[in-house]
Structures are given as structure tokens and as C-alpha cells.
Amino acid sequence: MTLIANLMGVALVLAFVIVAVSQIMAMVRLWIGPNSGDRILALDTMVINAIGLIILLGIYQGTRIYFEATLIIAMLGFVSTVALARFVLRGDVIE
Numbered sequence: 001m002t003l004i005a006n007l008m009g010v011a012l013v014l015a016f017v018i019v020a021v022s023q024i025m026a027m028v029r030l031w032i033g034p035n036s037g038d039r040i041l042a043l044d045t046m047v048i049n050a051i052g053l054i055i056l057l058g059i060y061q062g063t064r065i066y067f068e069a070t071l072i073i074a075m076l077g078f079v080s081t082v083a084l085a086r087f088v089l090r091g092d093v094i095e
């Protein structure tokens with residue numbers, strides 16, 4: 001039983017590190033992105049990485065409240081990505 005718990009702990013720490021590195025790489029792409037399309041994609045990737053970090057935190061702490069919070073963040077991330085892409089393409093969000 002303790003071996004499985006240790007392996008789960010190692011896997012969670014490894015997942016935290018990998019998602020955190022991915023978040024940093026997305027921030028770098030946001031900073032040096034040559035055009036606005038790359039920056040929009042980096043922001044969307046950062047939202048997905050943030051959702052992954054919150055899910056991992058929920059698994060680590062053993063609570064379910066984080067999963068509901070990630071659903072709200074996912075909806076806001078999708079809507080904001082669509083709005084930003086529409087603004088870049090057309091110049092306004094609402095027609």
C-alpha cells in the first residue's frame with residue numbers, strides 16, 4: 001500500500017514539474033511571439049496549463065472543489081480566446 005502511495009506522490013510531483021515547465025514555455029511564446037496569432041495561442045495554452053495545475057492540486061489534496069473551478073475557468077478561457085481572435089480578425093467583438 002505504501003509503495004503505491006509513494007509512486008502516486010512521485011507521479012504527481014513529476015506532473016507538476018512538467019506542467020509548470022510547459023506554462024513557462026507558453027509564457028516565453030507569449031513574450032516573444034512574432035504575431036498576434038502566436039500570442040493568442042500562447043494565452044490559450046496558458047489557460048489549459050493552469051487548468052492542468054489546478055486539477056493536479058485537487059488530486060494532491062483529495063478535494064473535489066477544484067474540479068468545479070476548472071470547469072468555470074475552461075469556459076471563460078474558451079470565450080476569451082474566441083473574443084480575442086474575433087477582435088484581431090474584425091476589429092470588434094460584437095457586431
